[in-house]
Amino acid sequence: MTSGPDPSQKHQRREHGLMLALVSPALLVILLLIVLPVGWLAWQSIYHDGLTLENYRRVFTEDIYWRSFALTFEISLAVTVIALLLGYPVAYLANSVSKGWSILILSLVVLPFWTSVLVRAYAWLALLQRTGVINQFLRYLDVISEPLAMVHNTFGTVVATVHILLPFMVLPLYATMQKIPGDLMQAGASLGASPSLTFFRVFLPLSLPGVLAGCTMVFVLCLGFYITPELLGGGRTVMVSMLVSRNVELYNQFGAASAVAVVLLLSVLAIFFAVSRFISLDRVLGQK
Amino acid sequence: MTMKQNFGLGCALLGAMGLTTSATAAEQITFVSQGGAYQQAQTVAILDPSAKKLGITINQDSIPDAWPAIKTQVGSGKPIWDVVDTPTGYCLRGGEQGLIEKLDFSKIPNAAAMPEAYRSPYSVSYEFYSSVLAYSQKTFPKDAPNSWADFWDVKKFPGRRALRNHPIATLEAALMADGVAPDKLYPLDVDRAFKKLEEIKPNITVWWTSGAQSAQLLNDGEVDMEMAWNGRVSAVAKEGAKVAFTYNQGILQSTSLCILKGAPNFDTAVKFLNEAVDPVHQANLPLNIDYGPGNPKAFETSVIKPERAAQLPSEPANAAKQALMSYAWWSSPAGEAAEKRWASFMQK
Numbered sequence: 001m002t003s004g005p006d007p008s009q010k011h012q013r014r015e016h017g018l019m020l021a022l023v024s025p026a027l028l029v030i031l032l033l034i035v036l037p038v039g040w041l042a043w044q045s046i047y048h049d050g051l052t053l054e055n056y057r058r059v060f061t062e063d064i065y066w067r068s069f070a071l072t073f074e075i076s077l078a079v080t081v082i083a084l085l086l087g088y089p090v091a092y093l094a095n096s097v098s099k100g101w102s103i104l105i106l107s108l109v110v111l112p113f114w115t116s117v118l119v120r121a122y123a124w125l126a127l128l129q130r131t132g133v134i135n136q137f138l139r140y141l142d143v144i145s146e147p148l149a150m151v152h153n154t155f156g157t158v159v160a161t162v163h164i165l166l167p168f169m170v171l172p173l174y175a176t177m178q179k180i181p182g183d184l185m186q187a188g189a190s191l192g193a194s195p196s197l198t199f200f201r202v203f204l205p206l207s208l209p210g211v212l213a214g215c216t217m218v219f220v221l222c223l224g225f226y227i228t229p230e231l232l233g234g235g236r237t238v239m240v241s242m243l244v245s246r247n248v249e250l251y252n253q254f255g256a257a258s259a260v261a262v263v264l265l266l267s268v269l270a271i272f273f274a275v276s277r278f279i280s281l282d283r284v285l286g287q288k
Numbered sequence: 289m290t291m292k293q294n295f296g297l298g299c300a301l302l303g304a305m306g307l308t309t310s311a312t313a314a315e316q317i318t319f320v321s322q323g324g325a326y327q328q329a330q331t332v333a334i335l336d337p338s339a340k341k342l343g344i345t346i347n348q349d350s351i352p353d354a355w356p357a358i359k360t361q362v363g364s365g366k367p368i369w370d371v372v373d374t375p376t377g378y379c380l381r382g383g384e385q386g387l388i389e390k391l392d393f394s395k396i397p398n399a400a401a402m403p404e405a406y407r408s409p410y411s412v413s414y415e416f417y418s419s420v421l422a423y424s425q426k427t428f429p430k431d432a433p434n435s436w437a438d439f440w441d442v443k444k445f446p447g448r449r450a451l452r453n454h455p456i457a458t459l460e461a462a463l464m465a466d467g468v469a470p471d472k473l474y475p476l477d478v479d480r481a482f483k484k485l486e487e488i489k490p491n492i493t494v495w496w497t498s499g500a501q502s503a504q505l506l507n508d509g510e511v512d513m514e515m516a517w518n519g520r521v522s523a524v525a526k527e528g529a530k531v532a533f534t535y536n537q538g539i540l541q542s543t544s545l546c547i548l549k550g551a552p553n554f555d556t557a558v559k560f561l562n563e564a565v566d567p568v569h570q571a572n573l574p575l576n577i578d579y580g581p582g583n584p585k586a587f588e589t590s591v592i593k594p595e596r597a598a599q600l601p602s603e604p605a606n607a608a609k610q611a612l613m614s615y616a617w618w619s620s621p622a623g624e625a626a627e628k629r630w631a632s633f634m635q636k
Contacts, residue, residue: 149493152493235495236495
C-alpha cells in the first residue's frame with residue numbers, strides 16, 4: 001500500500017524478464033513437441049496434392065461427423081453435471097471439517113489419480129457387466145431377474161468417465177471454497193439467516209468461480225476421452241477422439257483425421273476463450 | 289516355459305552369429321510382426337530356424353497395426369523395416385500405392401509352389417486364421433448355432449451377440465446368413481450385406497474392436513455367441529471356459545509377408561521370404577500356436593499330427609468348409625467404399 005507505482009512497475013518488468021528467461025527452455029520444448037506437431041497436423045488437414053478444404057467440408061456436412069460431435073458434447077455435458085452434483089458436496093465437506101479429516105477426504109479423491117485410466121475402465125467393466133459384481137448381487141437379492149445392461153452403452157461410458165474426471169471437479173471447488181472467509185458465514189448467521197439461507201445467499205455465489213473452473217476442466221477433458229468410451233461404449237458410442245483414430249487405422253485417411261482433430265482443438269480453445277471472459281484462466285488451469 | 293527358453297536361446301544364437309559373421313559384413317533384415325504370443329511362436333517356429341539356415345541376423349520389431357507406420361516410413365523415403373507380417377489387404381493396398389515391392393517369384397520357389405489364391409504380386413500368405421462363429425456351451429449345451437443363418441435366427445437361438453466393429457468378414461458373414469454360398473461371395477453384394485446387418489443390429493450387444501476384448505466377452509458370459517478369431521476362442525477354451533466354435537462358414541483370412549518399397553536389405557529380405565514359407569518351418573508354427581500354416585504343403589511334411597491338423601483353420605478339410613477371403617476385392621475401390629460405409633452404418 002505504501003510503495004509508489006513507479007519502482008514497483010520497474011520491479012515487475014524485471015521480474016517478468018527473469019521469468020521469461022527461466023521458462024524459455026520449457027517454451028522450446030513446448031514448441032518442438034506441441035506447436036510444431038499440431039501445426040503439421042493442421043497442414044495435413046488442408047493439404048493433399050494441393051490445398052483443399054475437402055476434409056473440412058466432410059466434417060461439416062457428413063452426418064456421421066455431426067453425430068459424433070453431438071454425442072461427444074452430450075456425454076461431456078452429462079458427465080460435467082453429474083461430476084458437479086457429486087463433487088460439490090465432497091468439496092464442501094472437505095472444506096468444512098478439521099484439517100485432518102479434510103486431508104483424508106482429499107487423499108481419497110486424489111488416490112484414483114495414481115491408478116491407470118485403463119485399469120479403472122476395466123474395473124468398471126468387472127463391476128457393471130452382465131456377470132459383474134453389481135448384477136450378481138442384485139440377482140442374489142432377487143431385485144432383478146434379468147441382468148441390467150449397464151455397460152457396453154452410453155451409461156457405462158458416463159459412469160466410468162465421471163469416476164475418472166471427478167478429481168478435476170473437486171480440487172478447483174475445494175481451492176475456491178478455501179478462500180471464502182469463514183466470518184462471512186458468521187456474519188450472515190449473526191444477522192439472523194438460517195444456515196441454508198447463508199449457504200445459498202453467501203457461500204454458493206462466492207464458490208461459483210470454482211464451479212466454473214471445475215466444469216470447464218471436466219467438460220474439456222471429457223471432449224477428448226478415448227479409452228473409456230472405446231472399452232465401455234460397446235462400439236456404438238463413437239466419440240470424436242475415436243473418429244480420429246478410426247480415420248487413421250481403418251480408413252487410412254490422415255487428412256480427415258487431422259481435420260477432425262483440428263475442429264476438436266478449436267472447439268476446446270473456443271470454450272477456454274469463452275470461460276476466460278468470466279474468470280481468469282489461471283483459476284481454471286492453475287487453481288490459484 | 290520351454291518356449292521362453294528356446295526364445296532366449298534363439299536370441300543368444302542370433303547374437304553369437306551376428307558377432308562371428310560381422311567381419312564378413314553379416315546380412316541382416318528387420319522383420320516386423322504383431323507381437324505377443326504370436327510373434328514368440330513364429331520366432332521359435334520360423335524366424336530362428338530361418339536365420340540359422342540362411343546365416344543372417346533377423347532383427348525384430350512389433351506393432352499391432354503396421355499400416356500407418358508403413359505409410360510414414362516409405363513416405364519419408366528411408367524405411368528402416370524390410371519385411372512385414374501384416375493382414376494381406378495391407379500388402380495389396382500398399383502395392384497399389386507404391387509402398388510395397390513387387391515380388392519376383394522365380395526367386396521365391398517355395399511361394400511359387402503355393403496355390404495362386406494364397407499369393408499376390410506383392411505378397412505371400414504366411415499364416416491363416418479364421419473368423420468363426422463361437423458360442424457359449426453353457427447357453428447352448430446341445431443344438432448349438434452352426435451357421436450364420438443360425439446366428440441371425442434370434443428366435444431359435446435366443447441370446448446376446450457380438451460382432452467385430454469392422455466390415456471385413458462381417459459383410460461376408462451377413463451374406464452367408466442371407467443364403468449366399470461361401471464360394472460365390474465375391475464381388476460382395478454390399479447393399480444386400482448391410483441390409484442383412486440392419487436386421488441383426490438391434491440384437492448385437494457389443495461391437496468389439498480388439499481380439500482380447502472378444503475373448504473376454506465370451507469368457508465372462510457377457511455374450512452367448514459372437515464372431516471371433518479361432519485362436520482367441522481356443523485360448524479361452526484351454527483356460528477352462530465352456531466355449532466352442534465351428535469352422536462351418538468361417539471366413540478364412542491370412543496375414544502375408546511383404547517387403548517395403550526401398551527396403552534397406554532387399555536381397556536378403558527376398559531370401560528370407562522364401563525361407564519363411566518353407567513347408568517344414570511352416571509346419572512348426574501350429575505346434576506353437578493355434579494358427580494354420582500359410583503354405584498348405586506344410587500338411588504333407590508329417591510334422592503336424594493328423595489330430596492337430598484337424599484343429600487348424602487352413603487344414604484342407606477345414607478350409608473347404610469356409611469362405612476364402614478375397615483381399616483383392618477388399619482393396620478394390622468397391623471394397624474401400626464398403627469400408628467407409630461401415631462408419632455410417634455403426635452410427636445410425
